[in-house]
Amino acid sequence: LTRMPRAPSVYRRAGRGVNATAFGPPRKPQEELVHPNEDEVKGKAKQAIGGVKDKAGELSGDRELEAEGEAQRDEGDLQDKFGEGRRKVGEKLNDLGDKLGK
Numbered sequence: 001l002t003r004m005p006r007a008p009s010v011y012r013r014a015g016r017g018v019n020a021t022a023f024g025p026p027r028k029p030q031e032e033l034v035h036p037n038e039d040e041v042k043g044k045a046k047q048a049i050g051g052v053k054d055k056a057g058e059l060s061g062d063r064e065l066e067a068e069g070e071a072q073r074d075e076g077d078l079q080d081k082f083g084e085g086r087r088k089v090g091e092k093l094n095d096l097g098d099k100l101g102k
Contacts, residue, residue, distance in 0.1 A: 039083025046076025 036044075050073030057066025 034087075037083050037087050039079050039086060041083075043076045043078070043080025043083055046079060047073050048076075050074070050076055 050069045050071070053069030054066055054073060055069070057063065057069055
């Protein structure tokens with residue numbers, strides 16, 4: 001049997017850099033990956049649960065469940081935005097500390 005050569009997982013393409021994958025845009029280097037904080041994760045979860053409740057209320061004709069879902073989704077959005085802002089402020093403070101420490 002003849003073995004097929006393995007396709008390389010990373011290609012060097014003009015203008016795309018070393019981290020360009022065969023199937024998509026370049027990946028971010030490890031230090032640039034975003035690590036969401038607890039508020040962001042909980043906010044996303046509330047958004048998802050609220051969306052499900054909203055749809056379930058819509059489909060069943062239960063206005064109370066629909067309103068509860070909308071409120072929970074909005075609450076999750078607010079918590080997610082708060083967490084995102086808190087994370088960005090923390091990143092800026094870390095950057096400032098790195099600049100002052102050098």
